[in-house]
Amino acid sequence: MRYGVFSDVHGNYEALRAVLEFYRKNGVEDFICCGDIVGYGPQPLECAEALRALKSLAAVMGNHDAALVGKMTMKWFNANATWALEFARTRLTGQALDFLARLPERVEKADFTLVHGSPRKPLTEYLLSESQFADNAAVFSASPCFVGHSHMPLYFREGDKGVPRADFLRPVTKVSLPAGPVLINPGSVGQPRDGDPRAACGIYDPEKRQFELYRVFYDVGATQRLMAGLKMPSMLADRLSFGF
Numbered sequence: 001m002r003y004g005v006f007s008d009v010h011g012n013y014e015a016l017r018a019v020l021e022f023y024r025k026n027g028v029e030d031f032i033c034c035g036d037i038v039g040y041g042p043q044p045l046e047c048a049e050a051l052r053a054l055k056s057l058a059a060v061m062g063n064h065d066a067a068l069v070g071k072m073t074m075k076w077f078n079a080n081a082t083w084a085l086e087f088a089r090t091r092l093t094g095q096a097l098d099f100l101a102r103l104p105e106r107v108e109k110a111d112f113t114l115v116h117g118s119p120r121k122p123l124t125e126y127l128l129s130e131s132q133f134a135d136n137a138a139v140f141s142a143s144p145c146f147v148g149h150s151h152m153p154l155y156f157r158e159g160d161k162g163v164p165r166a167d168f169l170r171p172v173t174k175v176s177l178p179a180g181p182v183l184i185n186p187g188s189v190g191q192p193r194d195g196d197p198r199a200a201c202g203i204y205d206p207e208k209r210q211f212e213l214y215r216v217f218y219d220v221g222a223t224q225r226l227m228a229g230l231k232m233p234s235m236l237a238d239r240l241s242f243g244f
Helices: 013-025 044-052 063-068 079-091 094-101 130-139 220-229 234-241
Strands: 003-006 030-033 057-059 106-108 113-115 153-158 164-168 174-176 182-186 199-205 210-216
Touching (some): 003 182, 013 210, 044 079
Antiparallel strands (some): 003 199, 199 210
16 A cells, blocks of 8 residues: 655645646555645635545645634634635535534554644644654654645654654655654645745655655646636735745
């Protein structure tokens, strides 16, 4: 079994469709989603329905998903994010809302743990540093732990003498996961923030203990044109061209 691992779709159906097609071509049929299915993008319903239709999906709630269904206050969101969430509320059907509302904040399987932000603060913590990884390492047992939220493809593990180490994940590089706690962020499908506008996703092979990051081209212009037609905040569309 191999898992398609992805996060932070954020209502960008063009990007999600490209990623799911990439997985189909590579024979991947089991999926892990680290949350934030909605927010920022123009097609929240299409994204929720596409994921709801997957036969084998482990998924958790992201902070944007939580705010949309009333499980998190909107006061933590900036004006553009709030606009997009209010827009998403006008688009989502009862079944899609129910799908989002039922997502757990944490999933723990035999061969992985799954949260959106961090094990200790699943909805809110941006896990970006070695010290944060060290503080979170004791909060999960099934390794690796997959996270999202920061939109940055990152790999955390214990180095020599237990010293925590962090690296950016580069595309098409197989990472052999060591024993002990490991934390992986596959980056963002719908709104990358690492300077690469391509959708980010990964494949995890639990038998080989290997993870590989991929970048997938999608029609950024199509998403931007749709956003312009919906009169969404221009910054949300413009940033997709640059991956920030």
